[in-house]
Amino acid sequence: xxAALTKDRYMTNKIYATLREAVADIPDGATVMIGGFGHAxxxxxxxxxxxxxxGARNLTIISNSAGGxxxxxxxxxxxxxxxxxxxxxxxxxxxxxxxxVPASLVMSKPGAFEKQYLAREVELEYVPQGTLAERIRxxxxxxxxxxxxxxxxxLVEKGKEKRLIDGREMxxxxxxxADFALIKAYQSDTMGNLVYRGIMRSFNAVMxxxxxxxxxxxEQIVEAGKxxxxxxxxxxxxxxxxxxxxxxx
Amino acid sequence: xxxRLDKQTIALRVAKEFPDGxxxxxxxxxxxxxxxxxxxxxxxxxxxxxxxxGFGGVPGSKDEEKSYYLGANGLPFSxxxxxxxxxxxxxxxxxxxxxxxxxxxxxxxVSEKGDLANWTFPERGIGNIGGAMDxxxxxxxxxxxxxxxxxxxxxxxxxxxxxxxxxxxxxNLIFTDIAVLRVAPEGLVLQEIAPAWTVEEVQALTxxxxxxxxxxxxxxx
Numbered sequence: 001x002x003a004a005l006t007k008d009r010y011m012t013n014k015i016y017a018t019l020r021e022a023v024a025d026i027p028d029g030a031t032v033m034i035g036g037f038g039h040a041x042x043x044x045x046x047x048x049x050x051x052x053x054x055g056a057r058n059l060t061i062i063s064n065s066a067g068g069x070x071x072x073x074x075x076x077x078x079x080x081x082x083x084x085x086x087x088x089x090x091x092x093x094x095x096x097x098x099x100x101v102p103a104s105l106v107m108s109k110p111g112a113f114e115k116q117y118l119a120r121e122v123e124l125e126y127v128p129q130g131t132l133a134e135r136i137r138x139x140x141x142x143x144x145x146x147x148x149x150x151x152x153x154x155l156v157e158k159g160k161e162k163r164l165i166d167g168r169e170m171x172x173x174x175x176x177x178a179d180f181a182l183i184k185a186y187q188s189d190t191m192g193n194l195v196y197r198g199i200m201r202s203f204n205a206v207m208x209x210x211x212x213x214x215x216x217x218x219e220q221i222v223e224a225g226k227x228x229x230x231x232x233x234x235x236x237x238x239x240x241x242x243x244x245x246x247x248x249x
Numbered sequence: 250x251x252x253r254l255d256k257q258t259i260a261l262r263v264a265k266e267f268p269d270g271x272x273x274x275x276x277x278x279x280x281x282x283x284x285x286x287x288x289x290x291x292x293x294x295x296x297x298x299x300x301x302x303g304f305g306g307v308p309g310s311k312d313e314e315k316s317y318y319l320g321a322n323g324l325p326f327s328x329x330x331x332x333x334x335x336x337x338x339x340x341x342x343x344x345x346x347x348x349x350x351x352x353x354x355x356x357x358x359v360s361e362k363g364d365l366a367n368w369t370f371p372e373r374g375i376g377n378i379g380g381a382m383d384x385x386x387x388x389x390x391x392x393x394x395x396x397x398x399x400x401x402x403x404x405x406x407x408x409x410x411x412x413x414x415x416x417x418x419x420x421n422l423i424f425t426d427i428a429v430l431r432v433a434p435e436g437l438v439l440q441e442i443a444p445a446w447t448v449e450e451v452q453a454l455t456x457x458x459x460x461x462x463x464x465x466x467x468x469x470x
Contacts (some may be wrong), residue, residue: 012335032450037299037321037337038299039298039299039316039318039319039323040316041316041319042299061447079294091323095253096382100377100378100379100380101377101378101379102375102377103369103373103375103376106378107373114375118375119377125376126376128336128349128378128379128380128381128382128383129298129337129341129378129379129380129383130298130340130341130344130345130382130383131341131383132381133336133337133341134301134341134342134345136338137338141403145265149345149386149387150345150382150383150386150387151382151386151416151418152386152416153414153417154382154413154414154415154416155414156378156382157414170387180336196334197317198301198316198317198318198319198334199297199299199301199317199318199319199320199334200317201300201302201334201335201336202299202300202336202337203336203337205336205337206336206337206338219261233336245303
């Protein structure tokens with residue numbers, strides 16, 4: 001876990017020519033947030049593939065799922081099969097997942113993470129989806145955590161401080177931060193101001209705020225000034241590296 | 250063997266319970282089907298936890314609708330006037346903050362106190378919490394839509410859930426293939442019953458003792 005999000009250096013040029021260069025310094029043992037919900041349009045598929053090719057190991061991934069939705073055709077309804085966290089798991093790069101959906105959605109077709117987990121080869125921290133999003137928001141906002149009613153009386157309350165607030169039991173949930181966030185957006189300007197499309201914001205817009213280095217893949221980069229400031233969803237202050245995936249296979 | 254309601258018909262009955270103007274989140278499985286049965290003359294605003302509000306119906310043929318407009322269930326949707334998109338933290342602020350009026354979820358087990366177990370069972374060794382714990386602990390009213398017992402005849406409506414809980418004391422109404430049950434302080438109340446079924450037959454598939462509503466009626470379709 002990184003202690004603070006303070007940047008190593010000031011960025012004058014955020015644009016990276018290739019996916020490979022954008023992920024080249026992710027070290028073994030890094031904590032990596034991976035954006036999206038699980039659909040083709042919202043996963044940073046190209047950055048995930050680049051991280052697989054880069055090969056960093058012993059990763060802790062923070063993501064909605066440990067992968068595999070695309071293989072099952074859930075997201076494939078929206079187009080091509082999805083490249084997701086599963087390729088990192090299959091390649092034995094993941095040590096631990098912090099996620100809400102670690103298992104296959106179809107029990108008869110178990111995923112790579114689930115098999116490795118049941119064989120005690122990987123670690124898992126179960127986090128309810130909304131708690132996951134809020135822990136990341138807290139991390140990005142410089143908070144230590146928050147109290148939530150979600151999970152009281154369930155497996156996720158184990159080891160957590162419990163407090164009665166407004167007559168309701170609540171659990172303390174700590175903030176989450178990462179060394180790197182791999183996210184997807186629709187368009188970026190050269191300053192890193194991002195806009196999304198449809199359901200693409202999901203975990204992407206939240207994770208953008210919570211990593212020491214946020215790397216975004218976009219369908220298109222435009223000049224600063226071409227995106228109306230009124231519609232920017234992720235201000236460029238949160239974005240460190242931008243890769244345009246159009247034309248990169 | 251008596252006829253039971255099929256999944257579509259359970260979903261149809263659930264949808265009759267959506268008031269005009271309600272904001273509704275539908276879980277996977279039978280609940281998803283309820284979107285197709287909103288009664289004539291009512292407008293229901295659907296919420297998808299992956300970040301969309303105000304969608305509906307049959308998707309158009311445009312590519313953007315197929316890839317950028319997808320619900321949490323993976324099904325494409327079309328946007329209705331007044332729709333909006335948002336990120337996950339805001340989406341679950343809507344859920345946890347009590348801004349969603351009704352959530353409909355599937356279940357593996359429900360207790361007579363309204364406890365819900367729907368994310369895993371011990372033999373599996375792993376499971377998917379997804380958004381279910383947040384939905385179950387945060388929404389205004391929680392409906393369960395499921396088959397009354399498993400295909401092998403195992404009871405699902407129990408005195409106490411034996412599977413890991415999703416949330417405790419959260420379920421308001423249970424819609425099954427043979428009955429509609431209300432969770433009340435005194436226990437479960439049998440409100441409606443499938444055509445040709447008797448109270449005794451429903452009770453035989455239900456572990457806790459059922460209180461029979463004074464105005465018990467056949468499931469209205």
